[in-house]
Amino acid sequence: MLYLIGLGLADETDVTVKGLELIKKVERVYIEAYTSILLVDTEKLEAYYGRPIIIADREMVESSSDEILAGADTSDIAFLVVGDPFGATTHTDLILRARELKIPVQSVHNASIMSAIGATGLQLYSFGQTLSMVFFTETWKPASFYDRLKENHQIGLHTLVLLDIKVKEQSLANLARGRKIYEPPRFMTVAQCASQMMEIEAEKCEGICGTKTLAIGVARIGARDQKIAAGTLEQLSDTDLGAPLHSLVILGRRTHYLERDFVREYAIDKAIFDAVWSEFYEGKQ
Amino acid sequence: MLYLIGLGLADETDVTVKGLELIKKVERVYIEAYTSILLVDTEKLEAYYGRPIIIADREMVESSSDEILAGADTSDIAFLVVGDPFGATTHTDLILRARELKIPVQSVHNASIMSAIGATGLQLYSFGQTLSMVFFTETWKPASFYDRLKENHQIGLHTLVLLDIKVKEQSLANLARGRKIYEPPRFMTVAQCASQMMEIEAEKCEGICGTKTLAIGVARIGARDQKIAAGTLEQLSDTDLGAPLHSLVILGRRTHYLERDFVREYAIDKAIFDAVWSEFYEGKQ
Numbered sequence: 001m002l003y004l005i006g007l008g009l010a011d012e013t014d015v016t017v018k019g020l021e022l023i024k025k026v027e028r029v030y031i032e033a034y035t036s037i038l039l040v041d042t043e044k045l046e047a048y049y050g051r052p053i054i055i056a057d058r059e060m061v062e063s064s065s066d067e068i069l070a071g072a073d074t075s076d077i078a079f080l081v082v083g084d085p086f087g088a089t090t091h092t093d094l095i096l097r098a099r100e101l102k103i104p105v106q107s108v109h110n111a112s113i114m115s116a117i118g119a120t121g122l123q124l125y126s127f128g129q130t131l132s133m134v135f136f137t138e139t140w141k142p143a144s145f146y147d148r149l150k151e152n153h154q155i156g157l158h159t160l161v162l163l164d165i166k167v168k169e170q171s172l173a174n175l176a177r178g179r180k181i182y183e184p185p186r187f188m189t190v191a192q193c194a195s196q197m198m199e200i201e202a203e204k205c206e207g208i209c210g211t212k213t214l215a216i217g218v219a220r221i222g223a224r225d226q227k228i229a230a231g232t233l234e235q236l237s238d239t240d241l242g243a244p245l246h247s248l249v250i251l252g253r254r255t256h257y258l259e260r261d262f263v264r265e266y267a268i269d270k271a272i273f274d275a276v277w278s279e280f281y282e283g284k285q
Numbered sequence: 286m287l288y289l290i291g292l293g294l295a296d297e298t299d300v301t302v303k304g305l306e307l308i309k310k311v312e313r314v315y316i317e318a319y320t321s322i323l324l325v326d327t328e329k330l331e332a333y334y335g336r337p338i339i340i341a342d343r344e345m346v347e348s349s350s351d352e353i354l355a356g357a358d359t360s361d362i363a364f365l366v367v368g369d370p371f372g373a374t375t376h377t378d379l380i381l382r383a384r385e386l387k388i389p390v391q392s393v394h395n396a397s398i399m400s401a402i403g404a405t406g407l408q409l410y411s412f413g414q415t416l417s418m419v420f421f422t423e424t425w426k427p428a429s430f431y432d433r434l435k436e437n438h439q440i441g442l443h444t445l446v447l448l449d450i451k452v453k454e455q456s457l458a459n460l461a462r463g464r465k466i467y468e469p470p471r472f473m474t475v476a477q478c479a480s481q482m483m484e485i486e487a488e489k490c491e492g493i494c495g496t497k498t499l500a501i502g503v504a505r506i507g508a509r510d511q512k513i514a515a516g517t518l519e520q521l522s523d524t525d526l527g528a529p530l531h532s533l534v535i536l537g538r539r540t541h542y543l544e545r546d547f548v549r550e551y552a553i554d555k556a557i558f559d560a561v562w563s564e565f566y567e568g569k570q
């Protein structure tokens with residue numbers, strides 16, 4: 001059996017009892033370590049589970065999945081995923097490969113940012129499609145997110161934006177020379193995301209994610225020191241929410257007064273929040 | 286402190302280790318028992334936690350929240366919620382009330398159907414807004430879901446439909462006479478939901494949820510006996526997925542071939558699935 005086990009969002013105690021019992025008894029334990037991270041390191045997880053963990057990087061999961069699946073027809077393998085096992089699409093591949101090999105698969109679900117984002121006080125059923133934001137470079141600033149954000153915007157829905165993480169990336173120079181030297185991990189901040197969005201808005205000028213657009217930045221959701229800050233993209237581009245992981249929500253205009261009351265508590269500046277809210281959001285169903 | 290603790294989706298072992306440790310040590314434990322249910326009963330939870338649990342019905346949460354919050358300024362209270370604590374909006378009220386009373390609040394997130402629906406193989410970021418479907422009666426057939434479904438449909442997104450549950454409802458006769466006699470709980474099935482959607486489509490005729498619309502029905506997600514069935518609404522209206530809880534996804538046309546490969550495995554009839562897919566979904570980005 002291949003067990004896909006979600007680890008939740010923050011630390012080693014966010015695993016479910018069902019998941020923990022399985023981790024303790026399976027033959028091999030892998031952890032997927034490139035689409036998201038827990039806020040504790042693998043050594044801490046190993047000590048907590050009392051089991052060695054094999055780190056599965058993108059290369060292993062995408063090119064050597066048979067290595068992970070080896071023996072799973074006769075014994076049990078656990079594949080740990082931060083959040084819920086179905087948060088990232090990479091795992092669909094792994095399951096399809098398991099099916100081909102006639103290996104049964106079972107999932108142990110857990111919290112995902114897709115639902116935990118409700119901690120902002122925004123109603124989950126008022127969210128449209130989820131977006132990803134990648135790190136811009138000097139020459140590569142993909143703006144495809146803009147059209148999707150516009151689709152949500154036109155309906156009045158909120159938009160969750162998941163922020164890029166770079167783990168085990170090689171520099172172009174090292175890649176060209178085939179040197180397996182990796183850059184330090186990088187995690188996009190809410191401030192960077194807000195800046196990138198305003199940069200694309202300045203080009204497109206359709207009023208989708210400009211300086212006055214209200215958004216909510218969240219950091220380390222589910223951890224004791226989680227932070228939530230609500231304000232305009234301009235304010236958020238200048239707000240430090242601390243250590244990773246960060247995510248951002250662009251507010252839709254189809255809001256409920258309870259959402260307003262809840263979110264206002266997190267306003268960076270309540271006067272600015274109130275002014276922008278009443279000008280652009282209040283009663284704009 | 287008020288702890289909002291998610292219980293996950295299926296049984297008593299879906300609680301997180303963090304959640305379980307808190308449940309064991311707080312002063313009082315409530316469970317919200319009207320927006321969703323676990324697949325095991327409260328007695329089993331009490332035995333597993335080693336704690337008595339107070340069942341909080343809608344009336345208590347909405348009208349007597351101070352009773353729940355009593356003493357939470359000096360001691361710890363746990364409020365258990367099936368799925369993730371932020372899945373249902375009722376809890377927003379409870380948190381706002383706690384804030385008024387200066388009671389600190391902390392959440393322990395867990396799996397929600399909003400993300401666990403990824404078990405169908407559909408990509409979570411291709412979902413639009415989530416809908417609810419209520420039980421139709423002879424005289425009350427609210428069709429407001431149709432316009433929202435249409436909004437998702439026009440963009441090509443998938444739509445998760447959460448199905449009505451009726452717990453502790455009184456009959457009109459008993460309500461009128463003030464008799465606190467409750468009807469047995471009712472849980473909408475995928476088949477009922479599919480029928481209701483086709484009924485509204487037959488009135489509106491905009492091609493949003495007709496007999497040939499592809500959908501995926503899921504039952505008891507996260508449990509050992511979970512069931513997933515893909516087919517047209519017509520097929521699903523005639524498919525029995527067994528015991529509750531059920532949910533349904535209306536497929537959007539913006540699909541990925543990996544989604545197709547994954548979902549096809551669950552097809553009620555692969556020939557019909559292939560035919561409908563290639564006529565209405567394939568390449569319809």
